[in-house]
Amino acid sequence: MDKCPATTRRNVLTTAAAAAVGGMAGCTTYGGTTDGDTDGTYSATIEPVGTVEFEEVPETWFPYTGDYADMGVALGQADGLAAIGIRQRFGSHHYDELPGVSVDKSELTQLWQDGTDQEVFYQIEADVHLIDPNFMINRLQWSQSDVDEIESGVGPFFGNTIFSGSYPWHDYQRYTLYEAFEKVAEVFQEQERYEAFAQLHDEFLSTIQPRLPDETPSVAVLFPKSVPPEAFYPYVINEGTQSKHWNDLNVERALAESEVADFHASRGTIDYETLLEVDPDVIAIRQQGRVTEEQFHEDFVSHMRNHDTASELRAVQNDRVIYGGMTYQGPIINLFQTERAAQDLYPDEFGGETLFDRERVADIVNGNL
Structure with missing residues (x-):
């Protein structure tokens, strides 16, 4: 299946889709350049999406679930957060105890409106979607062609459904919270913030356990x-x-x-x-x-x-x-x-x-x- 359009609105491209999405494998290209100039690009890899190469750090982004929203905020990307699946399920009230950290959920587009269709993705035009495409297919009744359309017309998906260990369709690699968090840090090129959180987390558990x-x-x-x-x-x-x-x-x-x-x-x-x-x-x-x-x-x-x-x-x-x-x-x-x-x-x-x-x-x- 050819999933390699010449251009899209975003300077984001995938050089290798290493894993199947919804049972299909292929090469997906995102980006606004076609002249072969990829100086300064970097990549991030996650199952089931594969490897996504970026020409610049995404400025606007959104997840479906609050776990990935929280990762982005932790990495200093709150200003670029544009939407969330269901506002109530994102625990941003915890940020009230953190000086200088806040997210106004009322300003986030709610993706769920008795379903979630492709139009809202076009309306937001985010640089990257921190969502497992198989979640869209298996939980929100999207088709593979719906996923392909957003990938080619708006921007890539990048995510793995980590919150549940019980979905029968999740037959590919599972990540721990910090394994997925590290992947998201690569997307935003915020590895130092990730390392600082990982150290804090380890110290936190070492005081409790x-x-x-x-x-x-x-x-x-x-x-x-x-x-x-x-x-x-x-x-x-x-x-x-x-x-x-x-x-x-x-x-x-x-x-x-x-x-x-x-x-x-x-x-x-x-x-x-x-x-x-x-x-x-x-x-x-x-x-x-x-x-x-x-x-x-x-x-x-x-x-x-x-x-x-x-x-x-x-x-x-x-x-x-x-x-x-x-x-x-x-x-x-x-x-x-x-x-x-x-x-x-x-x-x-x-x-x-x-x-x-x-x-x-x-x-x-x-x-x-």
């Missing part, structure tokens, strides 16, 4: 179908980056040891009766957006204490219903979510303690390395 107890609790991560909840979407703790903070805190994976299927694979729900069969030590309720302690207690903890079946759960009886964080976490959001999870899981050890330096994170984002 030696203090974890030998026996850690079993945790079930759930997203409520309604508020107050009578059923939940189950999220099995696995290798997806949505589970990184739980894995780093060495918890037992309650749902993984049961017959409950991950929501990303089944799209199903479980009720309190099923949850009682699992009966985890801790119930971590996932929410999107900013959630206050008072709101969380009213919407979930109080309701479950007064519920005929939920009140029989060990986690409810032992006051171990905790906030489970957001689905999409990049390097900044992950620091906040790991800190809060550590405080909630092990209050005697970490309760109320600040576990990472906000000023240092802000310095890296702002280029003060």
Whole structure:
């Protein structure tokens, strides 16, 4: 299949598509030059896209999910962020604690409008899309030709669906959060910021993990179908980056040891009766957006204490219903979510303690390395 148009609006080109996208392989070229002058170009490679060569650092960009948005912000690229899949699912409120770091989500185009069509990509005209093209095909019902059209008419895709480890169509290389983050740093030529974050992250874990107890609790991560909840979407703790903070805190994976299927694979729900069969030590309720302690207690903890079946759960009886964080976490959001999870899981050890330096994170984002 020929995917090599002569020109596009952007000076971005791919020299080798090393892997198939949606089962098809080929060579895709992006760029505004056809004279063979590629002095100063650089490349970045990620599965399933392959190798993308850039003639200049992208100025405008957008992801679909908040994990890649957070990566770009961490690399000092907030000014170029133009859109997001669903605004509420991007945890930019965490930046309020970082001096000089902010994103106004109201200014971002929301890609999801009862679906996501190609027109919005043309309207934004971003230099690069930090999106796994297979996500567009398998989750948003795009065709391969839709992907090809945007690649040739607007700009390249560059991403890998890292947040879930349960999608059956993701049969190619999976990346950890920091492996994907390093790839994005290559796109923006911000390797020094990446290295600074990687060092901070390693130091952060080295202050927490030696203090974890030998026996850690079993945790079930759930997203409520309604508020107050009578059923939940189950999220099995696995290798997806949505589970990184739980894995780093060495918890037992309650749902993984049961017959409950991950929501990303089944799209199903479980009720309190099923949850009682699992009966985890801790119930971590996932929410999107900013959630206050008072709101969380009213919407979930109080309701479950007064519920005929939920009140029989060990986690409810032992006051171990905790906030489970957001689905999409990049390097900044992950620091906040790991800190809060550590405080909630092990209050005697970490309760109320600040576990990472906000000023240092802000310095890296702002280029003060």
